[in-house]
Amino acid sequence: MTAPSIGNLADLARIAGVSTSTVSRALADSPLISEKTRTRIAELAREHGFQLNQVARNLRLGRTQAIAVVLPLGDESAQHVSDPFIMTLLGFLADALTERGYDLLLTRIVPADDKWLDRLTISGRVDGVIVIGQSDQRAVLDRTAARYLPLVVWGEAGIGQKHCAIGTDNREGGRLATAHLLGLGRRRIAFLGNPAAPEIGARHAGYLAALAGAGVTAEPSLLLPLQLGSEAAFGLTRDFLAAHPDIDGIVAASDVAAMGAIRALSEAGRAVPEAVAVIGYDDVPFAAHTTPPLTTIRQDLGKGAELLVAALFERMAGTATPSVAFAPELVLRASA
Amino acid sequence: MTAPSIGNLADLARIAGVSTSTVSRALADSPLISEKTRTRIAELAREHGFQLNQVARNLRLGRTQAIAVVLPLGDESAQHVSDPFIMTLLGFLADALTERGYDLLLTRIVPADDKWLDRLTISGRVDGVIVIGQSDQRAVLDRTAARYLPLVVWGEAGIGQKHCAIGTDNREGGRLATAHLLGLGRRRIAFLGNPAAPEIGARHAGYLAALAGAGVTAEPSLLLPLQLGSEAAFGLTRDFLAAHPDIDGIVAASDVAAMGAIRALSEAGRAVPEAVAVIGYDDVPFAAHTTPPLTTIRQDLGKGAELLVAALFERMAGTATPSVAFAPELVLRASA
DNA sequence: GCGTTTTCTGCAATCGATTGCAAAATTGAT
């Protein structure tokens, strides 16, 4: 049986026959402590399985060593998001933060009022905040950003926006996707997604730009306004196909939406990609495993998480970092 | 412009012209404080946007009001899991904990030694721990559970196991899945998954039991030992089909695996479900959107999260709760 | 108006660490 575990630093000090100051310094490798006592105390600590109380430590040091990651469940999101895209980003964030010795406090918020972010920032529970997705909360984000520096947001950097947003260049992504279909000779290309959401709006703008660039007139009727996070892509596409049997391409705003569309096409007897080419967005983990595997626009979330965390730490150190939009890339598989 | 925000309770006390005790009590709705001063102080607090420092509060109260949710990345898991199943459970856990006023500390751990769990439990950062998946860490879990009560694990309740595991009845799930295929008249049914992992082993046992019950002899060669979390289902199934063209059903250990198998079948020109019926496991969010939509065994993760959290809170209160395995259910869609 | 209850408020200790400053112990020089 190993020695009983010790509650706090004072207990350990008593056992070692020294003051708490000495123990604290020894454990912190302070040069004020002789090598002899340092090793003796370190040995005792290990022996008794002692660890500092992080809460007390952080209180004294005026920090928390924790970062809040917020998933706001606003207009666009259903009650229970489990969007694989968001979850993948979350995983990368967890890694990036852990690597830097920070804890990740996961918070899902249904924004009832416009104070949810303030509550979080002044509660003293975290040293910084990462918000995943702007949802319909841009105003709240802007207001808080004016007063609270260590805040970064995954999303689209809009004009006149006050908060630091990091994400991929959605306009470019939409353009890439559409240009790819155009390059395949497709001309009647539908857009599946709701442009009201900031990111999707930008992708739609890219879609329009690509069409214009190829001399194809965009038809408003080829827009399928799918709620983000909704699972209605299948039904929406099925009904749409009845009215527009002549389309030959679909630019989907997410891989999940693309999957729904593919199923609708498949059930309507339209081959993918022969009859209708479908391109997704995100390149989520399962995109390579659908039938057929999805051609899609990849957002490198490993890189995204790195950028988010890097910007956040700069901000925690006092520098107001600018927004970033990095380039997405086309991933060729079989659906287009 | 609103009044400048106040740093701490003492500042607010100064402004109100009372002691910190009074402010603290007023904010806590203590009956020791007169209605008059209580409302006056509450008003001041709102006006100045004051909030208690939670770290200090929790230190004083000897708690953290936070729960660690651990994703151990052991043998079976790739470096970056983003298994939709786990992520869905995580979402529900976040809701269940938030509802009870607790924070969720997300921790991904690659178990390098056998002390990772001890480090977490004695760091004082959390009031309890939920581990998602036993991975290859059963020994560590058992050892810690002997000493640290507020610990619950999502997973299979094995015999002789010391820790509290909560999950679905995997044996029953495997049986259900297999029985369904048998009911469809299928006889040459393959199992796609690695029985070495506890949960999968149980599902495989159920598979064998169902075969035996129907008088079908199980063939060891019909086992496709897919690493859990791996993305190799496609390749594995494709190669397997070459050697075993005669199968007419596949019981997959996860929906993700089922997707890979369906693609392999599709590319081999075998229709699903006509030629080969495929049944998945989990019923993850996208299972309804594959082509064809997956027939699968549903694990109700909302219920699972509720059970995990309920057990954890009982344990935090001092009661050693037993392991629980609740029933999974068959979800009929189109793949089998 | 005065003593007694009852109601309110404040002092000071506490949670478990860190750290500036002063005191003690050690070392070295003479």
Added chain:
DNA sequence: ATCAATTTTGCAATCGATTGCAGAAAACGC
């Protein structure tokens, strides 16, 4: 052996809250 210089240790304040106990104020009875 004595004293100065240096190294090592400890006292006590601090981070921002909560709370037992005692004292002040208010309410009450006579």
